[in-house]
Amino acid sequence: MEQRPAVVLLSGGLDSATAAAIARAEGFELFALTIDYGQRHRFELEAARRVARAMEVRRHVVLSVDLAQFGGSALTDAIDVPKDRDESQMNAAIPVTYVPARNTVLLSLALALAETVGAADLFLGVNAVDYSGYPDCRPEYLRAFSEMANLATKAGVEGTLRFQIHAPLIDWTKAQIIRRGEKLGVDYGLTHSCYDPDSNGRACGHCDACLLRRKGFAEAGLEDPIEYTC
């Protein structure tokens, strides 16, 4: 039987690797898309390439979109990454690491790739639990995007593809994500989460991403295979 194609957005992080593993376990043939939007370090992209290989994707497109030309985010500008915050602080407001319209840009490009390769299904690893401050990680946003996508495209309008955004992790805790990934055989040693790694790519252990990741592994009762500077 021929496998149905799906596009999966791979960031190099733990969540998108798990979303890819879920899509694969559901029988899809994966087209991975990684957007280099001017991140401050290259370790995320290297992780995305490792994950794509491990997932045996049919094709991995790495596309540069230099959002740093717009300014406006800690992940692309020289603003300090916050450290050692507790979860109430992380969720109190939209984080400084928010990138304007990021998921909309990512999903639009995923949609363009999906229409080109004939994939109706788009997978992404967004999560509304750990990132409750990000407007573009919420189910109502994803629904609005799907509706728009089916009006935006030749395939959607002609009815040959009915685009669907899959966000399987959206209401899972980090521990639940990690447990599911472990069962599916995800090698989390290939992934990268830290916002502020050292020059060798080792995770800082103190930014929001590291804190959430470590807590997730602890709660899942599993060991995090990556190296931390402290």
Place this chain on the structure above:
Amino acid sequence: MEQRPAVVLLSGGLDSATAAAIARAEGFELFALTIDYGQRHRFELEAARRVARAMEVRRHVVLSVDLAQFGGSALTDAIDVPKDRDESQMNAAIPVTYVPARNTVLLSLALALAETVGAADLFLGVNAVDYSGYPDCRPEYLRAFSEMANLATKAGVEGTLRFQIHAPLIDWTKAQIIRRGEKLGVDYGLTHSCYDPDSNGRACGHCDACLLRRKGFAEAGLEDPIEYTC
């Protein structure tokens, strides 16, 4: 009085130049965005730069997004551009010049820039008369995009900006567009429309874009200032 900012998508063509002139006449301070999505020739980008200068935009961002990596369109692939078609042929089906999810990609990037610079208003020169075959030139698509945009962004969710997509040309004929532009002082000699120019950038006169442009000038009773090879 301080001018309100607006983002305008400039392609280098006649329509987007007119949309920019309308935004300017409405009193907006313009941030122009041109996406180089792997077009087959550079004359469009040069035209966009000329138009941006003429419109005295506050900032012009030219962003490369290599959609050619995805494949799938006459404007980015080596498919032949159709010539000397009549309008019923142009409108019979979605054209081969359709680029998957093109306007969604363009608008998403415009939205990211708009949120960054604090602009609630996005102008684009889409037209549902001449391009009735393109799904992403229809009002229902633009409405769906606006709804999504206000759920997608920090500014939209917090209510500091209420994003609005302006498509002032959407139901105008080419002649109406040209007449309006002339009144607003647009120099159409700066613009480029042809899908298949010669090596000096001169318009072919026979692709859909040239045919629509020439007919528009003829119906408007005005002379097209650009040069054609025949």
